[in-house]
Amino acid sequence: MTHPIYTIPDVHGQDALLEAALSLIEGEGGPDAEIIFLGDLVDRGPDSRAVIDRVMQAQADGRNWTVLRGNHDQMFIDFIERGDIHPTRLRPDLSWLHPRLGGDITLASYGVVCSETDPNLEAARAAVPTAHIDWLASLPLTYQIGELLFVHAGIRPGVPLENQDPDDLMWIRDGFLDYEGEYPWLLVHGHTALDMPTHFGNRIDLDGGAGRGRGLWPAVFEGRDCWLLSDTGRIPLTPAQ
16 A cells, blocks of 8 residues: 655745644654655745744654755745845846745844845845755755655656756746646646645646645645645545546
């Protein structure tokens, strides 16, 4: 029998929602449950530092948690390491510190006040633990187990996994979201916020919009079968008609 694989999509600094999601998982799978995080731990929500502390500590304690790196995690790294607030994949009128992206809220969780016109980089570098940035930078971009491939944003169809552009794995939408062909796996991703997690047949988007004031939906997989976890039990997630 295939053991269950639990999955948590984009947390976006929502530590209270993360705590509730973990409680649902532990209530069903126990403390040794295998959990895959789909990336974007930070930005928009108020508690990015607490989220990182929680997940790092759980891994240090030996929990069977795999954490992928999302584009928001990468933007946080790029700001601290290089002072970069204008990733090439963003629209030119936006920056990581724009309220729509939420980098300013992430830095506020470390006690740093900043804005697009005053990034306050030196204060940020002094406040953000080097261990946080090193850990985020060490996170993998994909995780494959059985018939499932977990990735933050998606993949470029037709390109072998080993040749995928790392930026695509964290940022892709065009050419991926509209692709209806088969993959060697069922793709499980976040990044593109929906009103609710949705099964598209060849992929499942689990980002229900926690970073936009909606819910954080943990999911469980047994083989290719997927359920969302709720206070009232499992909810089957099947391909949309």
